[in-house]
Amino acid sequence: MSTEVDRRKLEILKAIVTDYIMTGEPVGSRTLEKKYKLGISSATIRNEMADLEELGYLDQLHSSSGRVPSAKGYRMYIDKLMTLESLSPDEVRFIKDKIITMAAFEMDKIMKQTAMMLSELTNLAVIAKKPSLSKAHVKNIQLIQVEKNTILAVIMVDHGSITHKLIKLNHTPEPEVLTNICNLLNLKLKDMTIEDINLHIVNSLKNDLEGYDELFLSILSAVYDSLNEEASEDQYFVDGTSKILNYPEFSDINKMKDFLGLLEQPELLFHDMEDLDEEMMITLGDELALPEAKDFTIITTSYRINDENVGTINLIGPRRLDYQKVVSIINNVKKELKKKLNEEDVNDGG
Structure with a gap:
């Protein structure tokens, strides 16, 4: 017996997989002859099914029953034989x-x-x-004072994912200071990924906010941690x-x-x-x-x-x-x- 699966065997295999998917019942040669107009006799279909079983494309659960697709048969059907349906x-x-x-x-x-x-x-x-979020790009950062000495950092990344973190501070920053830090973070970090925020970027930000080192580092650390937690989980x-x-x-x-x-x-x-x-x-x-x-x-x-x-x-x-x-x-x-x-x-x- 040839190991090649010719067109006729493929037609029979497709009919068997199709019928078994619909009914859940083992498929016999008489069923295929009546339902699928293969143009060959029941005896020829039986011989082809025996070949397909020997090649590993079909299984026979019981000696008296028809065949069902094997894993190899399903793989052939998925890769080569199925035709997609139009939805209603x-x-x-x-x-x-x-x-x-x-x-x-x-x-x-x-x-x-x-x-x-x-x-x-x-x-x-x-x-x-x-x-x-490991490869997500920062799109916008908002710093919102929610109560005394507490700020909420809200970070939006591309495609709309949002993460946030509460930041506890030693003192309440002036509104204009918070606005300046927020604007600077957006200016420097926009379109960066968490992997892009390196020591060079941090030092550049620190230089631009001289005099507010402790406040700035607390906020930047919280922003970084928030993104990192989401990225690693x-x-x-x-x-x-x-x-x-x-x-x-x-x-x-x-x-x-x-x-x-x-x-x-x-x-x-x-x-x-x-x-x-x-x-x-x-x-x-x-x-x-x-x-x-x-x-x-x-x-x-x-x-x-x-x-x-x-x-x-x-x-x-x-x-x-x-x-x-x-x-x-x-x-x-x-x-x-x-x-x-x-x-x-x-x-x-x-």
């Missing part, structure tokens, strides 16, 4: 309406709302990773976990335990999207070095503004998944979200 007008309108109403300029809220929308549309669990948002219960594959308590185990270590699910050419990756559980992920599919997608990754979302579901539909939904959401993010980036002067 209602689905397209739902996505547009949701995105239009999302919180303007607040990237962490937009990512959370996007994750919730994807979970609702796909019936999958989602884990969203909040954008890191991965934050995740999880939604749709109950949706997994609706899939018959996960009525097994052990599989549910595996799923909950994945949610407890979300950092292991995230690919480094910055090193990938594509903005979406479909990973079968067998392809991960995580035993508890073996029965799952993980779809990782990133969202970008001006080629910079501003957020990553993982969708988690069973291996038997309507990939065509899910990928079409993700692509549509990405397209509409990109419009919104880039419009806001332009409007914000980015």
Whole structure:
């Protein structure tokens, strides 16, 4: 038997994966002959299925049953065979309406709302990773006196992420001094990342504020610490976990335990999207070095503004998944979200 998978075998494999995704039942040759107009006899289909099984693309659960796709079969289907669906007008309108109403300029809220929308549309669990501030650029700093000897520093970075920190001082600064420090920080630090704020920058700022060293250093230290804490801390948002219960594959308590185990270590699910050419990756559980992920599919997608990754979302579901539909939904959401993010980036002067 040739190890080559010819066009006829690929057509049969596609039909088997399609049918199994729809029904959840092993697929036999008679079913394929009746439903998919392959133009060949049931006996020929049976022979081709036996070859596909020997090549590792199909599994047979019982000797008397039909076949189901193996991990290798799903991989071939995902990479070469699936054709994306068009969304219904209602689905397209739902996505547009949701995105239009999302919180303007607040990237962490937009990512959370996007994750919730994807979970609702796909019936999958989602884990969203909040954008890191390690490479974020400072856009604006505000210093607000909230009470005697206490200042609130509010730092906005690109794409609308906001962090803040309360600063305790030995004495209350004069309003004009606070304004001068605030203006200077904005002048010197605007468009810098946390990695750019080095000793040279600090000394330059100190020279411009001679006489207010202690006050200035307290404020600058708080601003730096606030950005650094946010940059070093991965934050995740999880939604749709109950949706997994609706899939018959996960009525097994052990599989549910595996799923909950994945949610407890979300950092292991995230690919480094910055090193990938594509903005979406479909990973079968067998392809991960995580035993508890073996029965799952993980779809990782990133969202970008001006080629910079501003957020990553993982969708988690069973291996038997309507990939065509899910990928079409993700692509549509990405397209509409990109419009919104880039419009806001332009409007914000980015």
